[in-house]
Amino acid sequence: MLHKKISFPDSFRLFFLRAKKAGWAASEGFVSPILQLALTPFLLHELGKVEFGTWVLVLTFWSLGPLLSFAAAVATFNRLSELVAGDDKSGLVQAFKTGVLLGLGATLLSFVVLGVVFVVYAFLFGNEVRYHHAVPLVLLAGVVLLVQEIDNIFSSALKAHSRFDLVAKIDISFRVLWVSSVALSAAWFDSAFACVFAAVFVALFKSAVKFNVVHRLLGRPSYIFCAQQYFWDKKVSALAAWNWGQAIGGALFNAADKFLVGALFGLEVLSSYSICSQVAQFVHGIQASAAQVLLPWSSRHWVGATSDTMKKFRRVAFWGGLGCLILPLIVAAGMPYILGFWIGDDFARANIVLAYALLVGYASLSLNVPLHYILLGGGHIKILTVLNLLGGGLSVLLGIGLSNFGVAYFALSKCVYSPVTLIALKNLRNSSRGDQ
Template sequence: MSFTAKLRSVHISNATYGIADYVSLPALMLCSAPFLLHRLGVEQYAIWVLASAAVTSGILLSAGFGDAALKFIAAYRGSNDHVGVERIIRTLLGINLALGTTIAILVGLLIPFLVSHLPNVSAALRISYQRALAIGCILLVVKAVESVFICAQRAYERYDVAARFTIATRVATIGAAVAIAAFGRGTVTIMLSTLLIAIISASLQAFAVWRRLAMHSLLPSLNRASVRELFGFGAFSWIQGAVGLLTGQADRFLVGYLLGMHAIAYYSICVQAALPIHGIVAAGLQVLFPYLAARLGLLSASAMRQKFATAFAVNVVLVAALAAPVIFGSRYILRLWMGEDFSSHAYVALSITACGFALLGLNVTGFYMLMAMGRIKLLALVNVAGAAAMLAAIAILAPRFGIVGAAAGRLIYGPIICLIYIPLRKALHITQGVPTQASMQGAL
């Protein structure tokens, strides 16, 4: 096999593992939900979902510097600077441990308030929720640390290793939850098993990174130069992640406030059904980020344009393949999934929502290329503008057109994000020499 064919095979493998990583959790939840809901009961199941959501939100906030670390690890790896790689990994460990612990403490302090404001919940369930959240706070710290080792594997373009750990952990976690529910135990026991599995997974991943990268130490550090590097890029990455977390929930709260709880059920199902159009494309093409970050000073401008053209063509084909069935088959999909009555109310909204996520999915290639070039500030600002415009459009259209108006409000987000291709086009038309990261940033 030639080097080019081997490299292409590696990219396909990484993309496949990235997609498998993305779809594994919703697939496992979908398969296990009927059994868990039946065995745990609606209230215990809801407590588990709420506790898991709180942990997931905390992890996203505490591990927001992962994109910055991935970029710099890949860059140092590309220049064969092993000391720089180890310094970034240890510094990210220190940052994530500090942020994760801080957020866990804040959540822990809010537990009494959260529990006391649960409506129509018995004292026993309040205690279960309080204990589940307390375990979740510890889990949050473990997951924040674990994300460092996942990031390191991806920076070395070993998405297969990272995905195998992640998928195996999810299978073990959901499998344990099913077994625990089958034996008649509740949410607290499930959270304890989840914590134990997470600790084992993080330990194994730490050992894998330590051995594969031949690191001298994995003790957390806060190296001043590395902190400056990570914060210079990571602060905007964190803002972008926080905006994504906000817009992923704020639109639903806004629809509920404007149209009532009945409408939010239709709207949420439409968003849930259309979300994989963007999610699967992003998961498959995320390999662009470490690949380009490691080779930014080595590829010529013409080579960069060629990489962009290939990746964008794949991007368009994937979006079309995923979006077309949902856009044109929305009524049939909802009829099979949710029933005729639900379908008649929501199929137009689903088609429009799918168009919105298709437009958003078209930005994936440009997003990862600009990330590799270090233009995170530009991406963060565009995402903030897109999110603000989307929420404003929903606020204007939803009261007049109902859930169809709310879905139409999402359409504005994608085109605004796709404006990133304007500065990217300028950067890709540098014609002389081999572009360095500094020259690419200057062009932007």
């Protein structure tokens, strides 16, 4: 059987196209944190510590989106990538509708639960709820979170079609508008409530634009949900359940540590820990964003995969993982200058060891980024979820155990996460798709 050989110009063109997609995917993950880092000292100056602290709590609340929405956006991305690979156009619309309704329902249900908790807390500890805009602030933050999660589902539809360029162009444009609106609101009103109010309008505007793009991409389907027309895609909800488990594992790695540092070391140490974490997370976030292009690519190649395909997967996972260490090494070389320029030389000298410890933890996690997306494209979500939960749990337990030696040792507990999740390499030994 003859095989068509790819000439050097063709192979170079394929490499360039893939690098271009990865560049667009990484650009949003690069620009957004940079803008956020630039906004932080300005808001701290304009709002003051109390209002700025309130703003940070709102940002933390928004970061819980994947948990509160039952990981609907990630599940939709997984399912749509599989359907695009199989050229199932009718299934695409069904999966998209399912993702939107799942995200809406799960987020609204989460709001009801959080609302009950807030009411109970306010009733029992009313004297402690002193922020005069607490109720409207929670409601506005909830609206932004709901719109944000639906917007992420729209992004999933575009990314599944490998339109990372469209997602990046829309997100970056509106991120600049978001930062400008928040900064102006802080300067004029000196209020976190005003900042959140501005964020509501930007979020609604961005989602409307993105929905229009997705609507045309899917062939302008009807969104009238008839009782006689069964459209629910069970695979989306099944994937969401497992992705939600991964979101919990991610929360254990990225959020639980901050609560523990505050409880074990105090708020001053937590402040330094959070600032150093931003640099380390920024490095990992860029690479994770760029590697998203591997999911639709691997979904296509898992269909009818052969032993040669599996060799290609292993090469990409190995060399891609090693490549993900380049950026952390560059940042490590310039870490004292980065912290000194951003916060100050005194802060840099006092916290350089902590910053390096956190960077090592996130750099080790970067090793498994290509592997994660390759296996996700092949439907191996169960093993990924189990290992993410195991890795997150072990890092928390090890951190508690190492806390007696200092916060830098606590930060090094993150290094246990990567070896645990790399166990998933065994799933690249055969060409069968995972059981979803």
